[in-house]
Amino acid sequence: EAGVTQSPTHLIKTRGQQATLRCSPISGHTSVYWYQQALGLGLQFLLWYDEGEERNRGNFPPRFSGRQFPNYSSELNVNALELEDSALYLCASSLVRLAGGPGEQYFGPGTRLTVT
Amino acid sequence: GIQVEQSPPDLILQEGANSTLRCNFSDSVNNLQWFHQNPWGQLINLFYIPSGTKQNGRLSATTVATERYSLLYISSSQTTDSGVYFCAVDDSGSARQLTFGSGTQLTVLP
Numbered sequence: 001e002a003g004v005t006q007s008p009t010h011l012i013k014t015r016g017q018q019a020t021l022r023c024s025p026i027s028g029h030t031s032v033y034w035y036q037q038a039l040g041l042g043l044q045f046l047l048w049y050d051e052g053e054e055r056n057r058g059n060f061p062p063r064f065s066g067r068q069f070p071n072y073s074s075e076l077n078v079n080a081l082e083l084e085d086s087a088l089y090l091c092a093s094s095l096v097r098l099a100g101g102p103g104e105q106y107f108g109p110g111t112r113l114t115v116t
Numbered sequence: 117g118i119q120v121e122q123s124p125p126d127l128i129l130q131e132g133a134n135s136t137l138r139c140n141f142s143d144s145v146n147n148l149q150w151f152h153q154n155p156w157g158q159l160i161n162l163f164y165i166p167s168g169t170k171q172n173g174r175l176s177a178t179t180v181a182t183e184r185y186s187l188l189y190i191s192s193s194q195t196t197d198s199g200v201y202f203c204a205v206d207d208s209g210s211a212r213q214l215t216f217g218s219g220t221q222l223t224v225l226p
Contacts, residue, residue: 031212037157043202045213056213088157094212104149104164105214110157 001027004108006091012114013081021076021111025093031055032074033094033105034066038087046089049074081115088112118143118207122217129193129224137188137220139203147206148179149214150188152199159202162188193224 005024013019025032034046045058049068063079072093078085088110094103119142129135139148150162163170163177165186170177174193179186190197200221204214 033213035214042218043204043214043216045215048212050212058213090157090159092159092214104147104161106161107151107159112157 004091004093004106006089006108006111008111009109010112010114012116015081015083015115017081019078019081019085019113021078021089021091021113022073023076023091023093023108024073025091026106029093029095029106030072031094031103032068032072033092034074034076035090035092036060036087037090037110038084041087043090047076078113083115086113086115118145118205118215120203120205120215120217122201122203122220124220125218126221127223129222131193131195131224131226133193133224134189134191135193135222137190137201137203137222139186139188139205139217141184141186141203141205141207143184143207144181145205145207147214148186149204150177150186151202151204152197153202153219154199162201190222193222195224195226198222198224 007022031050037043048056066076068074090110091108092105094105121140123138151159165179167181174191176189200219202219204216
């Protein structure tokens with residue numbers, strides 16, 4: 001069974017540009033999560049999508065946005081890029097549990113974004 | 117929000133040694149996961165363990181939810197065990213966000 005996939009592996013952008021990162025969840029998983037791992041800041045939660053809707057958002061400005069498509073894949077868009085947006089962006093997916101509790105999250109290999 | 121503390125921050129071992137990594141959290145949790153981050157940045161799932169004890173080969177984990185801590189045991193360590201180990205928790209069933217600790221950097225020397 002294929003795991004979570006992300007593209008591109010690396011992305012180099014200039015300050016002020018927009019970046020689009022993509023994620024495909026494990027087959028059967030409906031929830032997709034985005035996390036940022038910036039140097040010195042650790043792993044921080046960005047966004048959670050489930051059934052096409054944004055369900056939760058971390059402490060990030062509105063220029064971080066995304067969407068989830070009908071096939072449950074997801075895009076993360078970062079507008080007006082700043083130097084401090086340089087980071088590893090990790091996508092995860094999970095199965096929604098019938099009992100309502102949080103399911104185990106599985107992570108993709110990440111996209112390394114460099115803003116110059 | 118919930119606080120997650122991992123200790124020790126750094127650990128250097130000789131191959132074959134055993135180790136214990138600790139994760140303390142400040143509130144009750146619905147989900148607790150242990151990960152190993154490989155040199156390329158991918159998080160590898162080790163355990164999903166909101167409570168109880170699990171074992172997988174040389175690795176085992178125990179979470180004592182009532183006392184708000186979890187332990188990851190690595191026995192007979194190998195050089196391939198090197199890397200950063202993260203503990204992450206979800207304290208709200210509706211919010212579904214993982215809060216990560218700052219990690220333990222493990223180096224296993226040959």
